[in-house]
Amino acid sequence: MNYRNPRSAVRLGMLPAGIAIALAPAFAGAQEQADQSATTLDRIEVTGSRIRGADMETQQPIITIGREQLQQQGFVSVADVLQNLTSAGSPAIARGEVLASGENVGGYYVDLRNLGAQRTLVLVNGKRLGATTGGLQDLSQIPMSAIDRIEVLKDGASAIYGSDAIAGVVNVITRKRFEGAEANAYFGQYGEGDGDKQTYDFTIGAVGDRGGVTASVEYSKEDPVWAKDRWYSASGNAGPKYPGSGWSVVSQNGSFCNPAVYDCTKSSAVWMTYDGSGDPTDPANYRPHAAGDRANSNEQMMAQTAIERRSVFVNANYDIVDNVTFNADMLYNHRSTLQQVAGYPYQSQAFGTPLSGESAFNPFGHDIEFRRRLWEVPRTTNSELETYRFAGGFNGYFEMAGRTFDWDVGAMMNRNNLTKFGHGDMSLLASPLALGPSFINADGVAQCGTAANPIPLGTNLGSGECLPWNPLLPYGVDGAGSLSDPALQAFLFPYYADTGRTTTTSYTANLAGSLFELPAGELGFAVGVEHREEDGRFVPDAFNQSGMSTGLPATTTQGAYSLDEVYLELNIPVLSDLPFAKELTFNVASRYSDYSNFGDTTNSKFGFTWRPLDELLVRGTYAEGFRAPTIDNLYGGVGGSFESYTDPCGSTSSGNVAGNAACTSAGVSPTYVQLGQGGAVCTTFPCQTGYQFLSGSNPNLTPETAESQTMGIVWSPRWVQGLDFSLDWYKVTIENVISSDSVDDILGDCYRLGISARCEGIVRDPASGVIKFMQYGLTNKGAVETEGYDFGVKYRLPETAFGKFSFDWQNSYVSYYRIKADDAPDTDWTNYTSRGPNFRLRSNLGVNWEMGAFAAKWTTRYYSGMSEACTRAAECTDPLYSSPDTNAPGKVYPLREVGGNAFHDLQVSWKAPWNATVAIGANNVTDHQGPIMFSAPNNQFPYYGGFDIGRFYYLKYQQRF
Known part of the structure; x- marks a missing residue:
């Protein structure tokens, strides 16, 4: 992978963040199982490859969640479904993060492997979903009623799709040429009698001799929980x-x-x-x-938070001639998000x-x-987001020299208009x-x-x-x-009003087919070009910009960039139908991208598929990836916040270094006690300051670079029908990471590690020692690396007199998740495995039963234990914890550990004779309560933001016409 910056002759190192391997559709789990009915033997394009062919699907580590699987779950949004994949990371801007501000609040985002939602690319019918100025792609824009299936590629795919496809790709594929009508109603409520959720949708379609139109209308409302x-x-x-x-x-x-x-x-x-x-x-x-x-x-x-959505999605297609089709998608979505925090x-x-x-x-x-x-x-914020999307184009095929070639040309425009009303x-x-x-x-x-x-x-x-x-x-x-x-x-x-607008426009052209016949099969290829433009702005209210209110000060974010790309992909069959080589195929791809704001980059990918036996598949990939700085990263304004942090110089904080040379040189007494709001002594940590700190963007950022490696096997033993195993290893490394510098990182570098340059932005009150001001921003620093395994078992029993039973058990095990700071040696990583939401193990076990018109599904979602720094001596389970991964060998960091958690879901359904389906269910049917986490991971409160907050009952009714 090559990268050149016209402003600098520095060559960036290669860097992964493509994420590792996913399970084959045939072996996906309870929330990850494949929709076999969606697979055809026609020339199809699957997520992760531009080459069309029925055999391409087996080469890709893809999870396919079909419409039937979507309906078997008690969730009302795409992101909720994806959040329960075992490979999903912690939720980006969870609904419990009520103090979150800015244009991204209220959206639903997916994060694979805990590598960040901005490193998972989201597509709709193969085309990018529009993003905020911060690069987040809101899955709530897509009505569930319009979805045919969701394909999730857990592998680096920058060579195929360009920027952001580091951890993986989510491709939402909508319904086409649907005939008839379908109405759905959903209502749910927590056992405490709050948090009501209701969704109503209607889909209608008509199909003619040469085309069809499918339209879905959806309304969804989720009340707040206090x-x-x-x-x-x-x-x-x-x-x-x-x-x-x-x-x-x-x-x-x-x-x-x-x-x-x-x-x-x-x-x-x-x-x-x-x-x-x-x-x-x-x-x-x-x-x-x-x-x-x-x-x-x-x-x-x-x-x-409370959320209300209104969506309309329309797909229209028409066969102009037998081998040329016009296709268009149109989306309108209005989302309203209400937040309230204390006065x-x-x-x-x-x-x-x-x-x-x-x-x-x-x-x-x-x-x-x-x-x-x-x-x-009380402080309230109502965020109103309107999305307009149009994607249209022509696709078809032609014959030449006895071979078939597929082509398509198209354009897409996605615009988000945002207004935030504050009081x-x-x-x-x-x-x-x-x-x-x-x-x-x-x-x-x-x-x-x-x-x-x-x-x-x-x-x-x-x-x-x-x-x-x-x-x-x-x-x-x-x-x-x-x-x-x-x-x-x-x-x-x-009353205050912030406004924003982001626009994504792209033009694409692709050609795919086969070049010539090799002894083991045809040499397939795909080639294409893309031009894309990103334009965005976010303008805080004039009062907020002036700093003349008690609100957090902020300035305007505004910028734009464009890029041109070209890619080539080859699928090379090497061996077939030989002993211990029923198939051996190589897939290679490379993509060149030229950005108007930072230069160009080339990213490549190599993969192989080896089938030594009919029932055994071995596959692997090596992929380069990158993520370009976003508009907000480069051109964002300065914002203020009241940060929560732990002062290492505070004599009562955990792991303090009070009295060391760095603290005393800053004029901090060895007996200094950290002070919070109102100058009160902090008794819990991290402790929120009463002073505003400022943070902002960095116009000199350069792209993140990534490498991902995967290796996996899929085995279906012939002597046990319906039994499938899968085991996949992955490793992802991201370097030159674009990240927001944090107060804790700066203080740790300054006072624990003695890096004097990191102390320059810290201003302390000379009398009290309290930190009165800090200003910091985004930076390219260090690396993130994770390694782990996915293991799955699926067993479909023969039909019995008691009905059909099937079992799905899917696991994601993280060997390590670690971060390295700038200029640190390779041996100086900080390990975050099991810290907060970085679970060592996530496991889903699903049991399905069908008999006649009745069906039931039981799902168990397991999360392994969590750990955090101790804030109270009485809560420490390991008060003498010390490890090299703390960046201070020999230093004791008291640790608090809590056990694993399991949540159980149940749904029972009945297909009524009047062409309807009725389903009742409960998520977290046992009303399990997760542990108190004083570090409040992904939450404003002492509880992990991805855990269930109570037993949730729901009722669904579907009527087909």
Whole structure:
């Protein structure tokens, strides 16, 4: 693989990220089994190859999930189905990550091998699905009712499809030439009585002598689940075992610090809260702020966001002549996602907005600092995404020199229009006025300004109006200046609107056939060209861009690039019908890509298929891959966030290095204790800061490079009919990884590893030692490598008097998943196997039964144990854990480990005589609860974001006409 950058003469090393081998359709598992009815002996193009032929399917490590398998599951989206493949990684932007922001929130993304959703390419009928500026491809755009089957290639395929096909390829193939009509209704609900899901769809099709039209319309709605209603989040982010632990000192009760008496920046300062007994302007009516006054922000948080979708998909095709067909796909999708998080934890010190000594609500005659969570106005974001997609073209075949050649030309346009409406962040133009001088006017009403120079009462800030605010009144306490006043809310809390648009346009031409006959068969080939353009922008509201609100600051992302590509693929049969060589075939492919923004790259792939016996298949691949930087990677703006991290210099944090040379040179005392929001001492880790940090893009990024290797066998012993085995090994290495630098990585490099260059962006308060500011961004750094095995067994029993039984057992075992930092030696990898969501083993066991009109399916989904750094000594299962993979040999890192988890699903169905099917089922039928994970992997709460959050019942009805 060659790569040249016109801005630099540096040659990039080869780098994998193509991911390894998938199971043959005949041997896929409960969620991965093949739809045999979809296979024909015509010239077909399968995912992973452009050469058409019935034998190509056996050469590819492909999982095919047919329509029947989709209907046997209790899920309402493509991503939910794919998330339960054993090879699937942790969900990208899980619905429990309610604090996630930006244009990607609300989408459904698939991540193979935990290599990142942006490294799995998604196709619709062989053409790219449009992506966000961050490179994520939203599978929720595709209505389930329009899908015929899903093909999943778990192998690097950049030589065939170009950028992003590192971990694998998902190809969603829609229904064509459907005749008749079909209606479906789905309703489900958690056992707790919440999280309602409903989907209604209708498909109609007509087929004529030369063509057909198929149209699917779908409506889907998923209600939110609230954190206060789940065991893992109701009592706070330390879990039910530690109720109240880690609650925020910035609470809805409000509190103040008198700077005339205390240094309010110190954790030793005394903060006072109104006791509700009398005049709030009388200092005697205040008491010390106590632990019981703290805020459990989870009481106002969604545990899962709400989503509503409306989709229309139409396919039309027409045979212009016998060997030329016109085909067109049209998609419209509208997705609405609602998020709610707790009211903002306002701290006057952070914004320089004390309660003025001249305020009518101030108990003293001088400025005072205060804290107040804005409980009355929770922060909400409603993301509205509209997708328009058209893909059309001509395809056909022709004869030449006694051979058949297939061709196609086409164009595709995919556009996403996004509007995000936000509310609940306070205006920093209005709050200084509301907290400034005020007085009680002649009508007994609090008014901004002074009696000599009053400011008109009203909510129109732009017209010079103002309403005063009393932040010392607790939530639920009425009075002048109370935040419960709708007029005051209107003055302080404007509505914000972010907008975005991404457009993908491509033009393609392909030719495939055979060149000549070899002794073992025909030499097949495919060749093609593609021109693609990516254009995108995301524009935050002007208030957000200016930083004049309590919301996270952000700037505009805008950019575009184009590329031209050409590829060649050859399928070379070498041996056939010989002893120990029933088949030996080589497949080679190479793709040249020329990008307008970084240069060109060539990626190649080599594969083989060897069948020593009729019942035994051996195959393997070596593939090069790459992922080009996205628009957001290169041209994204700067954004702010309140990060959660563990300070290595904090003397109470796990694995700390307090008092070492790097910490003391930064002026940090060996007894320093990490401080969180409101300057409170952190008791759980990672701990959220009360200061905004900034992160952004990098215009100098270069592509990731990848190598993937696979080797596998598929065996169907002749002496046991219906029994199939598969065993596949894979190894994927990604180098030059584009990743967002993290606060923990920077702090670890600076203070643990002593890399002085990594300390430059860390700003600490010289008095308290707390980190007040950091700015960091994307970078090409280090490598990611993973290796593992897929093992599957499928057994189809002969039909009995009790019906038909079949068993599917599929496993994905990870030997290691590790990451290496920049410039680290090859021996200095950090192992993340079993850490958080990087499961050592995932296993699915499916049992199917059919008898007449009745059918049942039982599925067990198993996840092996998880581990995390200890945050509490009482929770440590291995307090003396030390390993070379921690990048600090000999250093003890206390470890907490939890056991494996199994979730069981059941569905029972009946085919009614009036051409209908009724199904009832339950996901997580045993109501299993996963373990508390204080590190909150893929979640805002102390629970893995990919686990079931309760028993979910559902009912499905299908009527065919």
